[in-house]
Amino acid sequence: MPVNGSADPDSPALEALTVDLWYTLIYPTTRVRAEIERARRAVWAESLHTLGYSVKRAETWAARIDRAAEAVELEGWSPSWRERVERWSRRTGLPLNADELAERFLSTVPLRQVRVAPGADQALARLKRRGFGLAIVSNVTHEPPEAIRSVLAEHRLDRRFDAVVLSTDVGRAKPRREPFRRALAQLGAAPGRTVHIGDADVDFQGAWSAGIRPLLYTGLARWKPNQLRRRHRPWMRGALKVKRWEDVPRTVAFYETLPSVPRAV
DSSP: OOSOTTOOTTSOOOOEEEEOOBTTTEEOOHHHHHHHHHHHHHHHHHHHHHTTOOHHHHHHHHHHHHHHHHHHHHTTBOOOHHHHHHHHHHHHTSOOOHHHHHHHHHHHSOGGGOEEOTTHHHHHHHHHHTTOEEEEEEOOSSSOHHHHHHHHHHTTOGGGOSEEEEHHHHTBOTTSSHHHHHHHHHHTOOGGGEEEEESSHHHHHHHHHTTOEEEEEOTTGGGSOGGGOOOOOGGGTTOOEESOGGGHHHHHHHHHTOOOOOOOO
């Protein structure tokens, strides 16, 4: 249904919103981020040490595994947790167990200490009342997917969304279009009637390539680590931006008045 009675009759009524996760919907403080990074490397290092590696060698491999996960994502790939563990089991020659590693991750990595972006829950509730379908579309770089779903449940965000699409579900990472298309299929929404809100160029590029209207969120930029504080690409300078979640429903309503819709390529 339309979210604005004055919408351009030539512009299709918007019906869905897809939402990025990290630094759009949730974020860690600087202290918590450091603890998460240390703990996730420790999961791998302790497992490798238990299976026979020296402490130093285990820590070296854990750092390598961490960096490799980010490199794979940059190439647009997102192997499942089990595939990832099996790969490193082959590389190290040690019988790593995906279930045991996931359990250790869930029990020791303080992901649940992340915070929800101010105003996000209320804004999502407003959009839900207006009839919008809501889905999370998120890359999963380091975590087993159960950890992400646990965070959503801990903060009661799961109740707001009709679908949660993680990159590991489809084997492709943003900016590839596949995660967005999976979300559209689960929502039963048309791309030209959907808006995606996210904080990074991969959100903008991925949404655009899937035919979805992109909305750039900047409200948590100060919490992002230095390596993520990149200049926006030149083609993002004209992007519609929003800094506060409280303004998202109104901005989405404005977006509906615009006749142009990005074309999937």
